[in-house]
Amino acid sequence: MTQVELAEGLHVVIGGHFPKCNTLVIIDNEVVVVDPGCGIEDLRAFLMTQNLTLNDVGTVILSHIHPDHITHAVRLNRLSRCRIAANEITTPLFNDKEKMKNFLGFDRTNPVRPLWEKLVNSRMFGALEDGRVDEELQNGDKFALGNCTLRMLYTPGHLPDHMCIEILEPNLVFAADIDLTEFGPYYGHPNSSISDFKDSIRRLQHNNYRGLISGHLKEPLIEDYKTALAAYQRIIGIREDLVLAAIMDGAGSVPEITLNPIIYPSLTDPVYLQFETWMIEHHVASLLQRGLIEEKKKRYEAL
């Protein structure tokens, strides 16, 4: 178990990269856990260092519905009887995982669904188990603890339900999957949106936080986060250039473009090919919208 103390009573238990995530733990007049994706064992080990147990967890807040962020939440609720809080979009998806699967593009007609379910079940414990959200949150809602107040900030794009959690004292933001990893922004679902993602990045850049807490970096606090966000956003543009280059080289359809994967270069797994396909589809839509390519006889051509 690795943890980083950001301020008194404010800790990040490091889960790191997918299929885990970093877990924010706030120890105040209540113990609040945001995104328990570090795993219950590491969370328990961390709490022990603070003379606490899983039973002391009062609330779990979920940033969005992705399995690597909600994993262990249902089990934690079962063990500690903590309440679970999520925003109004995440709530019905968490309570009914069939709705979650549809939301993520893995409805019953998707042939990759069984393989995706297998990946989630083997790597992200309990993420497909139906749960129950006790408290529904909305954009701007505050969550007051003794010394610290949390505020919900909707930041769609990665997924429509993605939200960051602002920690008003000491003025930090837990940015979940606006994670500043080298991989870059992830928008690999049919309802992800590149333009919403860019708007959300801009929203974070306009606010003056003391630092941004990444949901996946092993050194989670980035103080110069405005520069880091600009570099992170540039990855979207680089990918878009590569998609345009592929079309200019004669790839006229998404399957032809993904023959030489752009997002996941060493791709072999059909689940990742699905993610790649959805991301490329968003770029093709963006190129069409910007008038850089056109569709002729069901094939894309560069203009």
Ligand SMILES: [Zn+2]
């Ligand atoms: Zn996510």
